[in-house]
Amino acid sequence: MKVNTAEIVISAVGPKQYPEGNLPEIALAGRSNVGKSSFINKMIHRKNLARTSSRPGKTQTLNFYILNESFYFVDVPGYGFAKVSKTEREAWGKMIEQYLVERDQLKAVVQLVDLRHPPSKDDCLMYDWLKYHELPVIIVATKSDKIPKGKWDKHKKVVKETLNMDPTDKIILFSSETGHGKDEAWGVLNSYLTK
Numbered sequence: 001m002k003v004n005t006a007e008i009v010i011s012a013v014g015p016k017q018y019p020e021g022n023l024p025e026i027a028l029a030g031r032s033n034v035g036k037s038s039f040i041n042k043m044i045h046r047k048n049l050a051r052t053s054s055r056p057g058k059t060q061t062l063n064f065y066i067l068n069e070s071f072y073f074v075d076v077p078g079y080g081f082a083k084v085s086k087t088e089r090e091a092w093g094k095m096i097e098q099y100l101v102e103r104d105q106l107k108a109v110v111q112l113v114d115l116r117h118p119p120s121k122d123d124c125l126m127y128d129w130l131k132y133h134e135l136p137v138i139i140v141a142t143k144s145d146k147i148p149k150g151k152w153d154k155h156k157k158v159v160k161e162t163l164n165m166d167p168t169d170k171i172i173l174f175s176s177e178t179g180h181g182k183d184e185a186w187g188v189l190n191s192y193l194t195k
C-alpha cells in the first residue's frame with residue numbers, strides 16, 4: 001500500500017466527534033507504550049504524525065487519521081497505564097468499549113503486544129474481549145528488533161499460547177525501528193479494508 005496522504009482528522013472523546021461518512025476504519029489497541037502510535041507512523045512513512053513518547057499514556061483520545069482519503073487508522077489510548085486515577089481509567093474504558101462495540105465502520109482491530117514478553121493479563125483480557133464481541137483481530141507482536149532473529153519463533157509461540165489465540169487469527173512480527181512486518185501487515189489490513 002502506498003500512502004500518499006495522511007492527516008489527523010479529529011481527537012475524539014465520544015461518538016459525537018467521530019468523523020462522518022462511511023469510510024472503513026482499522027483500530028490500534030494495546031497496552032500503553034507497546035508502540036501503537038509508532039506502528040501507525042511506520043505504516044504510513046511518517047516520523048511523528050501520530051505522537052509517540054517513551055512515557056506511557058501519551059495517547060489519551062481516539063485519534064482518527066485519514067489515509068489516502070479512503071480509510072482511517074484509529075489510535076486508541078493504551079490500557080494498563082497506572083498513573084491515572086480510577087475515575088479517569090473508567091471513563092477511558094467506556095469511551096474505548098463504546099467505540100469498539102458500536103462503530104459500524106470498524107473493520108478490524110490490530111492488537112499490539114510486545115514480542116519480548118509473554119502477553120500480560122490485560123493483553124489476554126483485551127484479546128478475549130475482542131473475540132467475545134466478534135471483532136476481527138490481528139495480533140501484531142512489536143519491538144521485534146529487540147529480540148535476536150533466532151528467538152523469534154520461540155517468542156511468537158509464547159504469544160500465541162499465552163493469549164490462547166484462535167488458530168485462524170493472524171499474528172505478525174513487527175518492528176517500528178526496522179519496518180519488519182510492514183508489507184505483511186498491509187497485506188492483511190488490505191483484505192479487511194476491501195471486504
Ligand SMILES: Nc1nc2c(ncn2[C@@H]2O[C@H](COP(=O)(O)OP(=O)(O)OP(=O)(O)O)[C@@H](O)[C@H]2O)c(=O)[nH]1
Pocket residue numbers: 030031032033034035036037038039051052053054055056057058059060076077078079142143144145146174175176177
Ligand atoms: N525498539 C523499538 N522501540 C519501539 C517500537 N515501537 C515503539 N517503540 C518505542 O516504544 C515507546 C512507546 O511507543 P508509542 O508508539 O508511543 O506507544 P503507544 O502504544 O502509542 O503508547 P501510548 O500512546 O502511551 O498508549 C517509544 O519510545 C517508541 O520509540 C519498536 O518496534 N522497536
Ligand SMILES: [Mg+2]
Pocket residue numbers: 036037038051052058059075
Ligand atoms: Mg500512542
